[in-house]
Amino acid sequence: MLQISLSPESGVPLVDQIVHAIRGQIEDRVLRPGARLAAIRQFAENHEVSRFTVVEAYDRLVAQGYVQSRRGSGFYVANRSLPASNPHPAPIASAAVDAAWLMRQALDAGAEGLRASAGWLPRSWLDEEGLRRQLRAMLRDEGSNLGDYGRPQGYLPLRQHLPFKLAELGIAVQPAQIVLTHGATQALDMAVHHFVRRGDAVLVDDPGYFSLFGLLRLHGARLIGVPWTPEGPDAAELERLAAEHKPKVYFTQSVLHNPTGACLSPANAYRILQCAARHDFHIVEDDTYCDLHPGITTRLAALDHLDRVVYISSFSKTLSGNLRVGFVAACPAITEALTNIKVLTSLATPEAAEDMVYRMLTEGHYRKYVERLRNRLGEASARTLRLADKVGLAPFIAPQGGVFIWTRIPGVDDAVALAARAAQQGIILAPGTLFRPQGQASPWLRLNVAYGGDVRLERFLGEALDAQG
Template sequence: MRQQMAKQWRINLGTGLLPDEWYPDPDLRMAIRSLLRDQRLSISNYGDSQGYAPLRVRIAEMLMGLKVGTTADQICLTIGASHGLELVMRALVRPGDYVLVDEPGYYNLYSALTGYGVHAIGVPRMDTGPCLETLRKLLNDYKPKAFFTQSIFHNPTGGCTDPATAHEILSLAKNHDIYVVEDDVYGDFDDLYRTRIASLDQLNRVVLIGSFSKSVSASIRIGYVAANIDITNKINTIKLNGVIGCPSFSEMAVYAFLTSGNYRKHITRMRERLFIVREVARNKLSELGFTDISSPGGGFFVCARHPKIDSASHFSEKAAAANILLAPGDVFLLNGKTADWFRFNVGHLMKPNGTECLQAFIREYLKC
């Protein structure tokens, strides 16, 4: 991850962000300029530790549109979704505890759990969401404290948890008295208002995490946690002990953009563009010889394997030396497992020379 963020890559097919030109830079700058013109605005104070209140109110309204009933008091703003995941982890579990996670899944979550001394056990992803048969067995075997999952446009597969599976996950969580932590970082790109587990539970034992890093700006980096009031208060205390102040200006900038009228237009454009480029990206990968190409209903990614590449990690290491960043399947698996597949960012695959450079490198690699 440090490698990915620190370098300017010739071709960056492994990133978790869309290309810069997809983001609302002019509209966001306009919103920021309007803030700076307000002489009443203070940009030198800490701000509310729970986060800018008007933005929390706005997020609560947005969640109501997803049938997740909540109030601003139940929302704590964070420095992106990864920060939210870490805060929730510290609020719900202790070193030595067991938790369940999607596998494949988000590598940053894996690292955070391991670093905190928590044992992460993987639940395989199916087309319909987490494998319920495995989930039932692991709940009995390990007595975990929580299940971390993505219902909408799961990273890396791009799949969504169907309503029947979501209902069963919540039922199992109730029966085994565990929390469900639902990472909805790609939720802004869902135009069908698919079922969130949080909408079935209304934040009693489900904690919902969201972010504007993927949809508005990774640099401004504002996320949120929505939970019952007891968990929210606990998270806020942990957050305050860790960061003291909050990026209140960034929070105000996101609020200004959300309420400017440009946000909805921007999200609609991104959804429409993703719908088009996903299929084009799948065709391009097929032309390059990739097989088993996933067909997700949305999101940034498709997964695929190449029949002549046995080790995705070895291929990716060689590609990095040629200034091409890839995301091998290994990084999305627990306990050093190996994989023969890759996760591709469809937006970057469509950039000029994206597939051409990858094709040339594959040819060179197969000659060795």
């Protein structure tokens, strides 16, 4: 007979207690594979619980793979050593691997890893309690859809709300021009599907968002880097490259640009749109860091009215990276094409998550919460600039907001060696080479300001740069 003591008064459901106890005995090898569990009736009598309780506990153990049911014979401890699988060759090489590698490393970093170059805020900065509150509200709302597929363009109330939000940025758009997406990343993938064919020349920011570079390479694009200045893309260089390469599209980030944190100036914006018109290319404007900008700034979509510009944004940086809610807004013809691509590549996006974002945006606290985030980022940015100054890193600019400080390591051509040493100490730094379209060497380093006050980072940079200088 199993040595299990149950406490009906403990508050823990009896089923949970039985499952926990038997699982423990299996894991401790007290109960070995093949051993027969007590019959349901017998277990119920021995422990003075109902048979129903035992049936449910055994069922759960079966579902969890700890126990097997043999029809007519009873329940047996399963052999949990997984069947061996056959040997396989080493991972194949891929042109897109570098960007994916860094993303995977950052996403995979355990609690102990320091994501000093991550592209997003630490979980503790987010309003998870607000998310829980809205999830509870959604659960109370019997009408909310948890089971059925969502509509092709996404949850209608959120699509109806976004035009008001975008109007504040000067972007005029109707709900019918908006497609909700699985984060900004799916929106970018859809835009690449729409605009890019294998071998096409595509303009990108240099430096720019490495995950976009990986995505474009995956689709076979030839990347043409447009040098980035503190006022946005170098317009003269853009003109020259457009004339030479005849691109169909330019992917850019005009606000709190990743990795430099710089914003497009109004005069520059006008020149870029003129260039796009002259050379007949589209612009995909990725405004992922939108809500982290504290003031008024220029967006191409606001000037162009979604004629040549496709506008992408996301709630991953302010509300939740986990929910995976972003959107794309475009002219009706491109919206139609992007919706088809969305349906073919992902069928639909989860309305439950979109409903959550809608509730977070409209229940009234979002503005205040984002204001607090911006203030906190402002302080963290100042702290990180002081750190850079102290250890001898030279910043590209002092950004107006957002998550990044782009800093140059003095006296070296490439930051890779430093990043490799950091990785050995569990500190994930993103070296500049990753942000260059052809992976050219770069002495720059992207820092996430949320980690600018971390003593491990300060100690590492102090020692590493001191040893080098």
